[in-house]
Amino acid sequence: MFNIVTWNINGIRSSQQNLKDLFDSLGADIICLQETKITRDMLDESTALVDGYSSFYSFSRKRSGYSGVATYCKNSYSPFQAEEGLAGTFNVHDDKIDFYDNVHSSFTDEGLRALDAEGRCVMTLHKFKKEETSISLVVINVYCPNAGENDERLPYKLEFYRALNLRCHDFLSQGYYVIVLGDMNVSHRLIDHCEPEDVSSFPKSPSRLWLDGFLHEGGGKFVDSFRHLYPTKEKAFTCWNTKLSARVNNYGTRIDYILLSNQLTDALQDCIIMSDVYGSDHCPVKSSLALDIIPSTKLPALCTKFFKEFSGKQLKMSTFFCKRTLAVEPSNEIHGEPEGSEPKKMRLSMKTTTKQQQSSLLKFFSSGTANSVKESVSSSNSLDTKKSEDDSKYFESTTSTFTTSISSSSASAAWKSVLKGPPPPPLCSGHQEACTLRTVKKKGPNMNRQFWTCSRATGHSSDLNAQCNFFVWAKR
Structure with missing residues (x-):
């Protein structure tokens, strides 16, 4: 049995678990990750070289900490060839998969480079046995662009789909079998969405129309492996808004897919949504196929190894930051010292030997410090003796009162008596519970503006235990 997993990991460096242990726990032979959010200069050895696996990365060339995909293959499932991008525009190796006739003739070179520059695709070529023959299988790991109906990024997203x-x-014209998997950033049917805003226009969105035509029921060449096996299963979601705790009530969408070319339908044994696996705002999806994979004895040049x-x-950058100690004994002549005097020794060290501790603010109000400050005030106002005495007595009285307050209670209590905290949060109308303060992150006139909302997890509008509709802007 051949098991393959797709998972939008939402930052591979954010994983708190050892990658080998994490991958082994998924029970997969090939693991395709999206939104790794790293560029090559950020990739460390423990992430790139996982024991028992070979890895293949595509990085964003536009900005750091953005997009990115990676495919990890068990050593017993090593690919024969690998390349990054949809059109191979950044491949410099000879062992790329090739076959670009349609995609190259339909786009300009500049357009293809723009599609490949965001690090959204890795392809690996595998082989499996079928009736004494060897069949080529291409695994296409994609992180499709995100864009709303009126978003300026929508044309880019649709061009990515077309490519x-x-x-x-x-690939299909060459007799290859194909698996397309990843975060497609579109929920296909109403059943794949928790609660669409506009049910009538839902199936008419450009992204869903494209997916309709890509799949078999719309005349395409691919099958949605999950819906092929479970056509009516509800609340089968793969992505949730973690900022609103939407996963608590399973208020999400299904936007992560494993799509199989029609020839592989008979080999499909199961497809499961691994909703019990945490660590991201997405969960993994795993398909099992009855395929006898043939491992390659030589890894492709794209391999991080x-x-x-x-x-x-x-050389790694770390070698340039090792700790060093330099001893210098300057001559008497340099420092202008008299003949016969003993030379001074000067030591320069990159390592700090002593730490200067910052004094506590409370020490300022100790009796010794107060007296010192009092004397300073008195001295500076020596021209006006009476005013100096009054100021000194006032300062002494104030310092004594504050010091007594601190000594009679904790430091936090003392500061609370000086600094007033923020006003208490309002109560939501639905549950009469304290609200949560949130900030608008979407670009627009209200960006960075704060508002109060119900603190409960987001859920279906009919769920009385879910977040109510309370909303009020916070005072500026």
């Missing part, structure tokens, strides 16, 4: 469709057509920084051919 993906054309590249799949090129061959990166210079991990192959021992390039």
Whole structure:
């Protein structure tokens, strides 16, 4: 049995678990990750080289900490070829998969580079046995762009979909079997969404119309592995808004898919949504297929194992920041010291030997410090003796009162007596519970503005235990 997993990990460096242990726990032979959020300079050895696996990355060339996908293959499922991008525009290796006729003829070079520049695709070529013959299987790991109906990014998203469709057509025309999997950033049917805002226009969105045509029921060449096995299963979601705790009430969407070319339908054994696996705002999806995979004896050049920084051919930055101690004994002549005097020794060290501790603010109000400050005030106002005495007595009285307050209660209580905290949060209308303060992150006139909302987890509008509709702007 061949098991393959897709998972939008929402930052591979944010994982609190050892990657090998995490991958082994998924029970998969090939693991396709999306939204790794790292560029090559951020990739460390423990992430790139996981024992028992080979890895293949595509990085965003536009900005750091953005997008990115990675495919990890068990050593017994090593690919024969690998490349990044939908059109191979950034591949410099000879062992790329090739076959770009349709996709290259339908886009300009500039357009293809723009699609590949965000690090949204990794392809690996595998082989499996079928009736004494060897069949080629291409696994396409994608993180499709996110865009709303009126979003300026929608044309880019649709162009990405079109290029993906054309590249799949090129592979299928060569007799290859294809698996497309990843975060497609579209929920296909009403059953795949917790609560659409506009039910009538839901199936008419450009993204859903594209997916309709890509799948078999719409005349396409692919099958949605989960819906093929479970066509009527409800609340089968793969993504939740974690900022609103929507996963608590399973108030989410299904936007992560494993799509199989029609020839693989007979091999499909199961497809499960691993909603019990946490660590991201998405959960993994795993498909099992009856395929006898043939491992390659040689890894493709795209493998991270061959990166210079991990192959021992390039010095790491850490070697330039080792601790060093330099001893210097300057001559008498340099420092202008008299003949016969003993030379002074000067030591320079990159390592700090002593730490200067910052004095507590409470020490300022000790009797010794207060007296010192009092004397300073008195001295500076020596021209006006009477005023100096009055100021001194006032300062002494104030300091004594504050010091007594601190000594009679905890430091936190003392500060509370000086600084007033924020006003208590309002109560929501639905549950009469303290609200949560949130901040608008979406670009627009209200960006960074704060508001109060019900603190409960988001849920269906009919769920009385879910978040109510209370909303009020916070006072500026």
